Amino acid sequence: MTGELESERVVMSSYMSFSGSLVRIWRLTEISAAENPWARAGIIAGVVVLIASAWTVIICWYMVALFFWPFLLVVRLVGRHQRKERADQLRHREMLEALDMSGGNRAMPEARSATTE
Numbered sequence: 001m002t003g004e005l006e007s008e009r010v011v012m013s014s015y016m017s018f019s020g021s022l023v024r025i026w027r028l029t030e031i032s033a034a035e036n037p038w039a040r041a042g043i044i045a046g047v048v049v050l051i052a053s054a055w056t057v058i059i060c061w062y063m064v065a066l067f068f069w070p071f072l073l074v075v076r077l078v079g080r081h082q083r084k085e086r087a088d089q090l091r092h093r094e095m096l097e098a099l100d101m102s103g104g105n106r107a108m109p110e111a112r113s114a115t116t117e
Contacts, residue, residue, distance in 0.1 A: 005090075005091075005094050006090050006094065007087050007090035007091040007094055010083060010086060010087040010090065011023050011024060011083070012080065012083055012084065012087070014076055014079060014080065015079075016058055016061050016076075017058070018055060018058060021051070021054045021055065021058060022051055025047055025050050025051050025054060026047060026051070028043070028046075028047050028050070029043055029044055029047055
C-alpha cells in the first residue's frame with residue numbers, strides 16, 4: 001500500500017477503455033511481494049502481455065460497437081455512474097472514519113429547558 005486512501009484507488013475509466021484496462025491490469029504489479037528482481041521482471045512481462053491482449057479485445061469490441069452504439073452508450077453511462085457512486089461512498093466512509101478517529105463523534109449536549117424559573 002502506498003498510503004493512498006481507498007477512494008483514490010477507484011478507477012473512473014471504463015473496463016473496456018484503453019486507459020481503464022491499463023490501470024487495472026498494471027495494479028497486478030503492486031501485488032507482488034517478490035524481492036527477487038527476476039521474479040518481478042517476469043511479473044511485469046506477464047502484465048505487458050495481458051495489456052496487449054486486453055487492448056486487442058478492446059479494439060474488437062469497438063468494431064462491434066460501431067453497429068450497436070445506442071445501446072452501448074447507455075450501458076457505459078450507467079457503469080460510469082456506478083463507479084462514481086462507489087467512489088463517493090468510499091470518500092464519505094473515509095470522512096466518517098477520520099471524524100471518529102479525531103473524536104468528532106461526541107454526543108451533543110443536552111438541550112436546555114426553554115422554561116426559566
